[in-house]
Amino acid sequence: MPEEPRRQARGQRRMVQLLDAAAVVFAEAGYAKATTNAIARQAGVSPGTLYQFFANKEALAEALAERYRSELAAAHQKAFDPGTAQLPLPDLVDRMIRPMVEVNLENPGFKALFGSGDLPDKLTAPTRALQKAVTGRVAEVLAVRYPELPTDRLETTAAVATQIFAALLGTIVTTPATHRERWIAELNQALVGYLTPLEPS
Amino acid sequence: MPEEPRRQARGQRRMVQLLDAAAVVFAEAGYAKATTNAIARQAGVSPGTLYQFFANKEALAEALAERYRSELAAAHQKAFDPGTAQLPLPDLVDRMIRPMVEVNLENPGFKALFGSGDLPDKLTAPTRALQKAVTGRVAEVLAVRYPELPTDRLETTAAVATQIFAALLGTIVTTPATHRERWIAELNQALVGYLTPLEPS
DNA sequence: GAAAAATACGAGCATTTACTCGTGTTTGTC
DNA sequence: GACAAACACGAGTAAATGCTCGTATTTTTC
Incomplete structure (x- = not known):
């Protein structure tokens, strides 16, 4: 080994x-259509070099997902002081969403x-991890705000909220900055x- | 020609x-990873035969999308008598969703x-058409219920509602029937x- | 029933793509 | 400065895949 x-x-x-480079190419082509050669080219590097550092396309995606996870954690850290969870609901939601x-x-x-959703089975693991990280954060906040809520209901709610967010994210980022708000x-x-x-009450 | x-x-x-056959294979593998040979095999037919009827993979997807569009229209037709739009909101939403x-x-x-969302550019056309058909239906209903609403606001609302629906659809259909409700x-x-x-008021 | 049109086959072509490997260069270590 | 380890290259490979084409069979037309 x-x-x-x-x-x-x-x-x-x-x-x-x-x-x-992977981020750029994934963004332009989507994971499935993104080619490792294109990623290497975008990085100004030969295909061989790419594989010196990442065992395969999946590992690359995994590492990228990991990066995003930590960036997200940092962004949320910054936006959250204790007590945020007690804000009026619209403000709380806004604070979660912006970062x-x-x-x-x-x-x-x-x-x-x-x-x-059209990802090859192999990628489901890293993707799931990323989704789960986000859902977890949401669940934490909800837990503080709604301490009476049973755990399973809490998780369901967090999952749904995350999916709603993911669904609209695409529209938000592809829309010109003027209409984004x-x-x-x-x-x-x-x-x-929701x-x-x-x-x- | x-x-x-x-x-x-x-x-x-x-x-x-x-x-x-295409529906089955697309469902199992997703559009990108579905192979035309697999579709032909699933249909119990040779690859050549497939191409006797459909110019390419895209045309196949297009025809399938068209089929869905008409099935959806039929289902909605069946669920809608005039006056439905005036039901209490939860009932109206339920009536839209079930079919x-x-x-x-x-x-x-x-x-x-x-x-x-990870579809190759070529497929965006048929997909868009399908999405648009659904959004259109939603918009129609909303227009009846909220006649005061300006058109652009109406379209935005319909688009968001559709996206929320699409986001949760995956979870709904992959979940075992017992927990589906x-x-x-x-x-x-x-x-x-929303x-x-x-x-x- | 013969000619034409439609249907069917499936080996295989052309292309794409993830990944390798032999070779050469740079960097760190003693 | 010598030796090894890490880095870099890029042509090439094996496999996958959308699609073709020559040929053979069935159905329609007259």
Whole structure:
């Protein structure tokens, strides 16, 4: 079994380059149609070099998903002080949504790994992990706000909210910046509407 | 330019077989990974025969999308008498949703063409048509219920509602029948919540 | 019943694509 | 500076896949 080589500085830079390139190509073509050769070319590197760092296309996607996961975690960390969960519902939803939209705008590949349903079976694992990370965050917040809610109901709600978010994300990021707020407002309305019945009256 | 041959009875049966087969294979593999040879095999027919009836994979998908469109129209026709649009909102939403879920359960390929975002550019046309047909129906109903709403706002609302629906459709149909109602209820809650602000108070 | 049109076959072609491998260069270590 | 390990190249390979084409059979037309 081949063991991981000890990466030197140059190698680490290359890996970053390759992930950047993958994000671009995934964003343009979608995961399925994205070719490893195209990713290598985008990174200004030969196909052989790509495979020096990533065992296969799947591993590349996995690493990219991992990157997104940590960026998302950071963005949420920044937007959350304790007590946020007690804000009025519309404000809370807005606080959850903004950072995710931002991350998505800065990382065009995100949606390709997060959203689409037409992925080969092999990719379901990393994709699921990413989805689950997001759903988990949502569930945490909901747990604080609605402590009475049973766990399974909480998870269902978080899952649905995440799926609604994912569904509208595509429209939000592909829409020109001028009209973007419009769609963000719709997303807000949808989520607030969905969650309102849970509010203590 | 080759003109369409005048199909005889046998040929028409074959086309139905092929569309059925395509639905199965698309459902199992997704559009991108579905191979035309697999579709032919599923139909119990040689690859050459497939291409006697459909110019290419895209044309096959197009024809299938068209079939779904008409089935959906029929299902909605059946569920709609005039006056339905004036029902209480939860009932109206339920009436819109049920037939679509049914069509989806009976035609597993539907979601593969309707939902996923990772489709090659060539397929966007038929997919768009299908999405647009659904959105159009929703818009019609909304127009009757909310006659005061400006057209653009109406279209936005219909689009969002459709996307929410599409997002949860996957979960609904892949979930075992025993738990299905649970998710349908969530979808209802989401849509009702989204539309409630439009109700005259 | 003969000519024509439609249907059917399936081996195989052309292309794409994930990935390899032999070879050469750069970087770190002693 | 010598040796090894990491990095880099890019032509090439094996497999997959959309689709063709020559040929053979069935159905329709007259």
